[in-house]
Amino acid sequence: MDQKEKRLIKVFSIILSLVFAISSIAKFSGVELLHLPFKEMSLSTWYGYFIAVLEMLMAMGIMKKNTSSISAVGMNVIFAGMSFYFYNYQTPLYLIPTGILALMAITVAYLTHDDCITAQGLPKTQ
Template sequence: MNQKAKMLTRIFSIALSLVFGISSIAKFSGMELLHQPFREMCLSTWYVYFIAVLEMTMAIGILIKNVASMSAVGMNVIFAGMSFYFYYYQTPLYLIPTGILALMAITVAYFTHDDCVTVQGMPEKQ
């Protein structure tokens, strides 16, 4: 991976980590704005906290080299759920920032997939 790709990956990783970390903290603190979508979809309150735990885990994981790719893929699963909510319950214009964040996560996953820990073990040093 060249220097530009490394820099882009690092910037995207930090931005995604901040977005997910702040969102997770807001959900844990009980911010009504972030709990409302779950109620609109008739989901239980425990689901809000489950998603908050996943978001915090991915926010930390995307900053760690060996698990960044898996965290970025997990973020895209969360973005898929957000896209569903925005499309069916809100205005589809909210899909634009969600799509941009999803593309950032895909970029991080692509550039860091060689460093990912697999079933076979740790990645080889180059």
């Protein structure tokens, strides 16, 4: 992996981590705007807090070398849920920033997949 790719991974990881950490903290703080989508989709209140826990774990995980790939994949699962909500309940224009963030997460997942801890054991060191 060259220097440009490492820099790209670092920048994308920081941006994604900040987005997820801020969203998680806002959900834990009880910001009504972030709990509204769960109510509109007839989901329980605890589901919003469950997503907030997952977001915080992924925000921390994407910053670690061994867990960044799996955290980025998890972020894309959250982005899929967000895309469903925006497409069905809001204006589809909100899909643009969600898509950009999803592409960033896909890039991080792809470029760091060799460093991820797997069932076969620890990643190979170079």
